[in-house]
Amino acid sequence: WLYTRMARHLFEKHPPNLLMIHLVEVDHVEHKYGPRSPEAYWAVSYADDRLRDIVEAIERSPHRDKTTLVVASDHGFFPISKDIRPNVILKQSGLISKEKKQAYCLSQGGGCMVYLLDDAKREEMKEELKKKFAAVEGIQAVLDQDEYTKLGLPTPAEDSHAPDFWLSAKSGYSFTNSDKGDDVVTPRKTPGGTHGYLPDQPDMLATLVINGYGIKPGTNLGKVQSIDVAPTMARLLGVELPTAQGKPLMPALQDD
Ligand SMILES: [Zn+2]
Missing domain, CATH: 3.40.720.10 (Alkaline Phosphatase, subunit A)
Structure with missing residues (x-):
């Protein structure tokens, strides 16, 4: 007003x-x-x-x-009633601990950026994690370079802030950064909405x-x-x- x-x-x-x-x-x-x-x-x-x-x-x-x-x-917008917490998977895989992070997932509503921080193990970690994430309830797509560049997103070579790969959620689900507990998917206290999903x-x-x-x-x-x-x-x-x-x-x- x-x-x-x-x-x-x-x-x-x-x-x-x-x-x-x-x-x-x-x-x-x-x-x-x-x-x-x-x-x-x-x-x-x-x-x-x-x-x-x-x-x-x-x-x-x-x-x-x-x-x-x-x-x-x-x-x-999509409505959301559940959270996906991909950092719990990294914690369970031993890639995130109090002392050290070898990988990190940064959430943006319906999308999530996965950063692999250990150069020596990057390709090996990438293939293993892509398989684990693809099996998670509520994840619609795991987007590697050939898919995310089609959406106009930059590669790490083009932009130092760009992740190694992206995750995209289904309607009803939103990513969060939390790695507490062992549940990868949790119900939200209150429903809501968000964006950042596959744009088509x-x-x-x-x-x-x-x-x-x-x-x-x-x-x-x-x-x-x-x-x-x-x-x-x-x-x-x-x-x-x-x-x-x-x-x-x-x-x-x-x-x-
Ligand atoms: Zn918004």
Whole structure:
């Protein structure tokens, strides 16, 4: 509410060339209560009300005929009721102890990065651990280099922060970093939601609606990539984005 009030004020008093607002409630509430929960529907409805505030501010603005509105989200959600704790497997395999870590799993919701820290044993550990993880309840895929590079993820040679391989969970499951106890899969105290799963699943898809100046009305863009949104906005603003990997969404744009 405060952010949209500020946006309205800016529109009226100091019209900017580019104004970006993050409506935070939908992500926050869906993490806490899960998608399609009563709370999630409330959050979406609330975000819609805030969007109305912005649309009304545009309509009142003297710059309305030169204004483009872009509504974008960057991921979907799966509900979660169980945690997967891959570090328990590393502990049981003797790769994590109080004194030493030879491997570590870093969790990111529906995805998990597996780092192998012992250079001498890397390939041997990798094959053994891939088999162990593939057998765990709730793990959908174990992604080695040839699979994760197809998703646009970097290799350790390209990025020193990149893991040796990735794990991806099924809907209903989320990774955590804990290595306490001996249960690899545990029920969560409260259900919730998260993202970071394999992106080709319909529930993971995001939203993009563009309207206003420079946009061809009624165009269905089908599936597009998030990295194309900023180049499209740059094109409308008449500025260059020379380092962008995406391309402007030309079918949406009116011919100049
Ligand atoms: Zn989130």
